[in-house]
Amino acid sequence: MPAVLLTYQVEAIELSHTTPFLLIEKSRRTGISYAFAADAVLTASPAVNPQNVYYIAYNLDMTREFIGYCGEFAKAFDQVAPQPSEILFDDGSEKGIKALRIDFPSGKAIVALSSKPRSLRGMQGKVIIDEAAFHDGFEELLKAAMALTMWGGSVVVISTHDGADNAFNTTIEDVRAGKLEGEVMRLNLADALAQGLFKRICLRTGQIWTPELEAEWERALRKRYGDGAAEELDVIPARGSGTYLPRSTIEAAMSADLPVVRLRCPDGFELRNEHVRQDYVAEWLEQHVRPLLDTFDQNRSTFFGQDFARSGDVSPIAFGQYDERLNLICRFVLEMRNVPFREQEFILNWILARVPLFTAGKMDATGNGSAMAEFAQQTWGADRIEALKATESMYLAFMPKLKARLEDRTMLIPRDEGVLEDLRMIKLVRGVPMIPRGSVNSKADGAKGKRHGDVAIALMNLVAAADEDVVPIEVRTTGQRRTLAGEMANTGRGFGTVQRRKSWGDY
Template sequence: MTSASAAASAHDDLKILLKYQASAIALSAQHELLVIEKSRRTGITYGFAADAVLTAAPAERPDNVYYIAYNLDMTREFIGYVGDFAKAFNEVATDAAEFLFDDGSDEGIKAFRVDFPSGKAVIALSSKPRSLRGMQGKVIIDEAAFHDQLSALLTAALALTMWGSHVIVISTHDGADNAFNELIEEIRAGKREGHVMRLTLKDALADGLFKRICLRTGKAWSPEAEAEWEAKLRKRYGSAAEEELDVIPSRGTGVYLPRASIVAAMSPNLPVIRIECPQGFELQPDEYRTDFVRELLEEELLPYLRDFDPLRRTYFGQDFARVGDVSPMAFGQHDEHLNLIVRFILEMRNVPFREQEFVLNWILARVPNFCAGKMDARGNGSALAEYAQQKWGATRIEAVQATDKTYLAFMPKLKASIQDRTMLIPLDEATLEDLRMIKLVDGVPKIPDRSVVSKADGAKGQRHGDNAIALMHLRAAADEDVGPMEVHTTGTPRPSAPEMSVSMRGFGSVGPRNNGLAF
């Protein structure tokens, strides 16, 4: 059989699986490390039993599969699934056999295996890190949150990826402080390479889980029957339903960023600049509005633009508001140690749409080496983001829709940068309040859907974590691999940036206006 026909055959075999089971298998082929946080009894392990057969049985490029559970009953169940799939796929295989796996100890490990004529096998083992020493093949670690030595086991498993193998880590949660949840947070924060797949009960139901249950049990499916089944299931789980079914680690609610961590990453020498337009300003003539805003920018902002390092790239993040909340823009550059320095945050209140566009273009035309920005594209913010993309390029400006997926991708990186003190932000009470507004809502770090009245910025208006979103977008934009825009000079010399001589608190050199002051 050719590789193309083998791939086609494997694709046909996987049609018996539900969509999310097939998607998990596809992701495991794309990533050396795939972590799946899942609801109870969604059949992910069952799907990977099918994949194990299709990995070990082919005549061309077969590979061993090592399944590692934390108890013997799980290994028996998995190897039983493997035997069932081998028969369903018409693959020649030995019957499942129990044996003692030589792990280098005197007593060995009780294990199960199914062998194929390809010379490869599916082997189900208990949870011992040394089990994988010297082995080669795909590794599946099941219910990882309940393994006693997950970190050591994962270290041993990842050694197999050096020769092209893949590691799949599957589990429901067992608390926010568990090593499994810490692994997920490391991946989402960019501290560890890998990919996270999140599968809640609702995700599984949307892909047909209850329909499959009805098919297996001989019951008639209906939307009403599915809703009743889910309601009864949640009632049985009681207070544990969020963790067991909704993939929310217990004790994983509340404040996302501790106050002490935020303050430690703040500098009094980095400014927050606030401009506010008077009531009725939007009804004034165009020239008046433009002159008014330009004068504010030249007086309040221009001196800080001169503090940018002219040799380094510039990024920005924005959160849009027209009335009520603050509409901030955060601009930053990396220093020589690749720490992200937030050169300033500009907060706007009651600034009309056209003038917000003017402000952004005015700044981008003056910062050095502009590379990338991410803008809030919810509601009316989509228009401003679209105008910016048209002027500065869609490859440099991303219009971001705030979804749970976006928050899961961006917020952990912001948190890691602040806690690791690789991002320096202005020392500002309102910014501190905004960052403290980030909460874990249903397992997702985001700003809850409510604004609060705050006087921290000296105004009487409300805030909605606005600077936190702008900083999140700035942090994400600074990860973009985009070169600076080409600039053609008019021949008029620009004021040079001051010497970058301040190095304090582990952040390297920054260029605040009052150079020489300690952070």
């Protein structure tokens, strides 16, 4: 016999025991409420450290279904529990709320409420709010429930979506942006099917599972939902597509005092002699970047975010520091076009050797970017440099933090046409804020070229790096020129000779 719960159901329960506040945005009929009925029994029934469980629905049918599941699990777990009883739950209102209750010998109970309580004052334990997007006054309900976390209780909020502007979705966005403490779990139909949902349906209905049967079942299901399939099955809030950051929000966070510097290498530059290339780049850095380093606060940590490109798109690096009010100031953005791999490595190391108190950086490790990120980790340490691949989970983790800083005006970025264009390219795709495929023409760097939201990714990575709790390292120059980046030095070690890459000049 297969396990009672599917993998994602177990993961949801486990996550609810590691955080006092969990939000689960889910597809329809994936069995999350069923799983938490099992958890409710195991929470209320033990002889040691039991807790009350309060399940809050928005109608009596949901309440009866949940309590029915709890009764089944109580029998399966050999827990002695009487039949559910109907009660009037005293929430401080005149009429109270119709509820169902299961009492356990532990002295604790599962109480399933058929509507939003006016108050949870004096209650203690675990609160499960089901289909939260469809509760009237969800914000007030959540506020009342959160009080239970002060003494070791927890709150689990489960729902499908009901629009991008719904309080359930805005609460999720606040958690992802770091405005609220909590965790978010996302479960769409594709994830549930991959982890055995339809196989379980076949087991319950007596059908023999085949890939073809599952594909036909999903096709028919999506056809029944029609235009609502994206929200009901794919966890994409309605009206949740289109521009992620309004132009007004971006421009309000821009400052003309913060520069963008651009380096474009001529065609065929990568075929020139190595010393010629690096002398060219070093001279450019001395002229255009060294003066910018004087604007840094020498007593504050420096962070950076990077998005890699070799040719075609921009390869930007955004450097930033916090000010005394904890605003993140992007000191400058460096945009590179047609800069060879070795020179990009040289440029990054040249700058990091000169900024004050370099603390953390996050780098694009997608495709060819993985080599650059690996070189940086070898030079500066994997505890300082994190290599990130462009995935939906990465965008969900970090893009809301960038949005929150821009909306709250706790971040300043350069006032620049290219930066604006890149940030405007962020779109909600299947509910995920990301850069869609395809580039656009731009003249932001003074010559016609393509942009693909590259600075938006660099700024996102800058915010993510600045959120890291890492102790800064101090770098001191010896004042003696050692070598140019990319040169190899032979060093005798043990049984032979190894080569060592020296990564920056004048260090």
